Amino acid sequence: MTAPTSLLTPRRGTTGRHVRNRVATVGIWLALFIVLVPLVAVIGSVIVKGASSLSGNFLTQDINKITNGQKLADAFAKVAGKQSTQDGIKPAIVGTLLITGFATLMAVPLGILGGVYLNEYGGKNHFARVLRFLTEVMTGVPSIVMGLFIFSIVVVKTGFSLGWNVSGFAGSLALGCLMLPVVIRATEEMLKLVPNELREASYALGARKSKTIVSVVLPAAAAGIVSGALLAVARAAGETAPLVFVIGITRTTNTNIFSGGNVALSTEIFRNALSYGSYAAARNRAWGEALVLIVIALTFTLLARLVTAMFTRRRAA
């Protein structure tokens, strides 16, 4: 046996390790920096450009048509180096909340039930496999296709369509169809994580399957399901493509989502940025709307985190 060498003498083949470590560390920091650039740039520019629009009655007034007078005022303002005239986006805020809210009401309960079926009842049977496959396909459907689908079977007045004309509800249907597979998958994944021992413990006390699911399995998975659903809501709230040709348009707040055109923040951003792109008033309005939309989406995301944290803390206590 050889005498033990000092801990300070490097073992053979370890000298390159420090160099590799340094290179990897620098690489990782660099990667982080590169990822942060677009993130900071997007949020930063929206905040900087959007914040100036959030003045006065921006959040509480109806949308005004950008008139010739306004265009003129705009030009004057530009010459004077001042902010152009503003008006409100209240109809878009109300529309986004109502349309997303109704989509959530339809998609989340249905999605949770679907996830429960897949994990607790269907398992590996043929119907469940087909359902799971269709859910995956539905997740991959581009949002504009979902919009077209709703447009062709609900909105237009030809062929096999229901012909209900444009409405906020048509938008809710389109967003709901987008959210549904996400909620189903999230629910199934969360239920998979519930240990089977808990189900068995419940059965061993004389509980039936339905009772076990409602009283033991779903509460155990609640944190994950709720945060999954809220993330789906946050994503849906920002969707533009499925809404842009099914909800129509309005300049005044329309709280009846079942009839009449409606408007959402996302579609307003699209229209303002596109149609009136050359006018400062429209551009500013779009930036303001973008900021409001980001705040709404962020609220849902934070809510999701809060709910998860609440459940985890309660469990650990």
Next chain:
Amino acid sequence: MHPTASQTDIVEPVTIDASSGRVENGIHLEVGDPEIFERDDPTRELVFDLERVQILYSGVAAVTDVNLDIASREVTAFIGPSGCGKTTVLRSLNRMHDTTPGAVVEGKILYHGEDLYGPKVDAAEVRRRIGMVFQKPNPFPKSIYDNVAYGPKINGRKRGDLDDLVEQALTRAALWDEVKDKLKRSALALSGGQQQRLCIARAIAVEPDVILMDEPCSALDPIATARIEDLMIELKREFTIVIVTHNMQQASRVADRTAFFTAELNESGKRMGLLVEYDTTNKIFTQPSDPRTEGYITGRFG
């Protein structure tokens, strides 16, 4: 090879009187030990009677030809090496296999003379009467109170009597003093031993007839194990207990009767569990009639 009295270091040697030995259910019972005689009283009340029970997973038999009866208010232990089917047999006693896809129970299991797998038998009611404590403590992620109250609640107990019931169950499971000030706290904050006693309290709370325990102490330290063993002996007064254990000392300490299972290769080369010997614990540990039992309890496996 026949066991000799020299191997009886665990329990007092049994007096054997071969001339008056009798045979019942294929098990040779010795006369002379008053304790044995008392338990082998033909009038003892049977809770379970298993006849030619075979349990298959996806068409493959995991354990075969199990014949045994389990008497009321006794502790019956199932011992044997891993994979010998003792847990599989245990789970057939409260129809737990119903929830496992592909599991089939063949043969006859009578519970108080009734066919446990009869077409009109309600599996949920079976499990209410025949409770189960699992290998890994599995409290619900709820409060201590809600864990115990869950069973009575789903079985239709009124909210009014729940407080008393929870206290009673926790007291009988020797846990009340430790948790009475934190009933609303999460059950997951308890130690492993406390969690297992909570699971026992939860099982007791629905007032079952039988409690099945599947290696209830395998995840616990010796002190927690000793508490659960004391508890079992205490609970034997009110409940019939069937316990699966890897720990032979545990079986010898708590069980009135012991069944030894082993796994052997069958004709087609598949490992299959079978019941080797079933007798009073005293007999199994001092005078096993099968060399395989003797080999196992003396530490020579196989």
